[in-house]
Amino acid sequence: MRKAKDLLLGTLLGACLLATLAIVGGLVFAIVHRGWPAISVSFFTEQIRLVGADGGIFWNLIGTGILLVTALLASAPCAVSLALLERVWLRSPQLRRLLRLALYTINGLPSIVFGIFGFIVFVQWCGWGKSWLAGGLVLAMSMLPTVTIVLLERIAAIPTRYVEAAAALGLNRTQIVWAVLMRQSWGGLISGSLLGLARAAGETAPIMFTATIFAGATFPRAVVESPVLTLSYHIFILAQDSFAPAVGTKLWGAALVLLGLVFSFTLAALPARLRQHEESNV
Amino acid sequence: MTRALSWILSLTALASLVLLVGVFTWQSSVIWQRDGIAYVTGHSWFYRQQQFGAFSLLYGSIVVSSMALLLAGPLGLGAALFIAEYLPQKTRLVLKSLIELLAGIPSVVYGLLGILLLRGWVYETFERFEPLSGDTLLTAGILLAIMLLPTVVSLSEDALRAVPASQRRAARALGLTRAETIWSVCLPQARRGITSAFLLALGRSLGETVAIFLVVGRQDNNVPHSWLSPAPLLQAGQTLTSKLGGAETNIAYGDPLHWSAIMGLGLILLILTGAATLLGTVRRERNA
Numbered sequence: 001m002r003k004a005k006d007l008l009l010g011t012l013l014g015a016c017l018l019a020t021l022a023i024v025g026g027l028v029f030a031i032v033h034r035g036w037p038a039i040s041v042s043f044f045t046e047q048i049r050l051v052g053a054d055g056g057i058f059w060n061l062i063g064t065g066i067l068l069v070t071a072l073l074a075s076a077p078c079a080v081s082l083a084l085l086e087r088v089w090l091r092s093p094q095l096r097r098l099l100r101l102a103l104y105t106i107n108g109l110p111s112i113v114f115g116i117f118g119f120i121v122f123v124q125w126c127g128w129g130k131s132w133l134a135g136g137l138v139l140a141m142s143m144l145p146t147v148t149i150v151l152l153e154r155i156a157a158i159p160t161r162y163v164e165a166a167a168a169l170g171l172n173r174t175q176i177v178w179a180v181l182m183r184q185s186w187g188g189l190i191s192g193s194l195l196g197l198a199r200a201a202g203e204t205a206p207i208m209f210t211a212t213i214f215a216g217a218t219f220p221r222a223v224v225e226s227p228v229l230t231l232s233y234h235i236f237i238l239a240q241d242s243f244a245p246a247v248g249t250k251l252w253g254a255a256l257v258l259l260g261l262v263f264s265f266t267l268a269a270l271p272a273r274l275r276q277h278e279e280s281n282v
Numbered sequence: 283m284t285r286a287l288s289w290i291l292s293l294t295a296l297a298s299l300v301l302l303v304g305v306f307t308w309q310s311s312v313i314w315q316r317d318g319i320a321y322v323t324g325h326s327w328f329y330r331q332q333q334f335g336a337f338s339l340l341y342g343s344i345v346v347s348s349m350a351l352l353l354a355g356p357l358g359l360g361a362a363l364f365i366a367e368y369l370p371q372k373t374r375l376v377l378k379s380l381i382e383l384l385a386g387i388p389s390v391v392y393g394l395l396g397i398l399l400l401r402g403w404v405y406e407t408f409e410r411f412e413p414l415s416g417d418t419l420l421t422a423g424i425l426l427a428i429m430l431l432p433t434v435v436s437l438s439e440d441a442l443r444a445v446p447a448s449q450r451r452a453a454r455a456l457g458l459t460r461a462e463t464i465w466s467v468c469l470p471q472a473r474r475g476i477t478s479a480f481l482l483a484l485g486r487s488l489g490e491t492v493a494i495f496l497v498v499g500r501q502d503n504n505v506p507h508s509w510l511s512p513a514p515l516l517q518a519g520q521t522l523t524s525k526l527g528g529a530e531t532n533i534a535y536g537d538p539l540h541w542s543a544i545m546g547l548g549l550i551l552l553i554l555t556g557a558a559t560l561l562g563t564v565r566r567e568r569n570a
Contacts, residue, residue: 030399
């Protein structure tokens with residue numbers, strides 16, 4: 001009886017795992033299966049034609065790239081500062097805990113909220129209209145907690161004896177920060193940024209009011225009224241009102257490219273994360 | 283120099299977040315002053331008549347999120363238990379990485395899948411309840427459940443791993459079967475962590491915008507007449523996020539009352555997701 005129950009629970013839980021993998025894996029398969037026929041060299045090098053039914057996604061890729069680079073450049077210095085603040089400069093444990101709680105809570109805030117905030121502040125108050133810079137800054141805000149938390153954990157994992165050795169050699173705090181903490185943890189900044197970018201690349205809600213339009217934008221030459229095209233918004237618009245078969249294939253193709261982009265960011269961050277997992281399991 | 287710079291940048295980042303909360307509170311003050319609590323409990327939202335009742339949106343958000351958690355919770359927890367308790371270390375790491383990879387699938391991609399696959403399925407499967415289309419609260423709930431699955435699995439697995447292996451070994455040495463160990467040692471000890479995982483998933487589901495936007499139907503003022511029948515789930519609805527993500531946000535800017543009603547929705551959303559995430563984070567801290 002006990003054996004039977006044991007077996008039953010094991011089977012049931014195994015079935016749960018299989019079902020989960022089948023559902024989510026099936027979705028990935030569906031995208032690859034339907035999107036693959038659209039992928040060709042010209043799909044990456046041509047611009048949109050016929051409202052998405054023809055042509056490619058060249059400017060969408062460029063636009064997504066511009067937003068991601070902006071977000072990365074804006075978030076990385078802030079992430080380093082916040083991580084150092086928590087690890088080094090703040091002395092009171094209560095304040096450090098408060099900062100960590102704030103970071104985790106911000107990480108859970110909905111991206112649409114950041115989008116509307118950007119719409120008010122950058123689009124309206126600053127008078128930028130839809131602009132790549134507004135979108136990049138909004139994405140930077142939404143990815144900042146992720147980057148900071150990963151970097152923070154990396155710095156926290158540095159053995160204390162390194163810091164003690166540096167202090168014994170007479171280095172002051174600033175010197176310890178640059179010679180030990182940052183030197184040992186720059187991998188954390190990279191993997192954190194990659195995870196943040198993976199999230200930012202797929203975001204639609206923060207940029208739809210602030211940075212992106214469906215067609216007619218190329219490389220932005222100014223800040224004001226300089227929107228870009230992006231992959232996610234392209235999919236978002238086409239998904240709503242397109243049933244032509246040609247659009248369908250292009251649409252799945254764009255989804256596949258976006259998925260590929262997001263997955264490659266996550267996979268690039270994987271080795272560093274696995275190493276940390278294993279270290280923490282020892 | 284380093285110290286000053288890092289203080290300045292940190293304070294800029296934190297100030298912009300304080301500004302975010304401030305902006306939503308301040309910009310929504312008009313509607314709170316006009317309607318007070320009736321803004322939250324009012325059933326009708328007709329912006330041309332200047333009626334702003336957020337109840338149907340709150341209802342939509344809560345129904346969709348609870349459906350998603352009810353569907354994804356048990357399945358995800360089951361999968362997490364299998365990964366944490368049955369699989370060897372190597373397989374566990376591979377699966378865990380895979381699940382974390384899948385958790386990153388962008389919501390617009392889920393939305394696309396929802397529109398092109400799930401919508402038709404819901405319409406056909408529930409045909410005898412006579413839904414008007416495949417865009418229903420149920421569709422949004424199922425889609426959100428699928429989206430949440432990897433997150434629930436990953437977070438619950440973290441919670442289960444936080445239970446020391448020595449506890450499991452002790453239970454097995456006492457002659458308990460694997461099932462009994464799970465039931466009387468692992469689950470009770472990971473209880474805090476698991477509720478924390480569910481709270482974090484709840485926060486995420488309340489704030490999810492794009493995928494829901496594409497399949498929920500976006501029909502205002504849908505509040506069920508009877509709370510017991512399942513039929514209202516097969517109607518189109520509207521959530522806080524699908525409203526905020528829609529064209530009305532652009533229309534509203536310029537009309538102070540309408541805009542503040544929209545910003546009020548943002549503030550409600552901030553409070554709900556912020557509370558769920560904060561509670562979840564505090565619980566997880568205690569678990570660790």
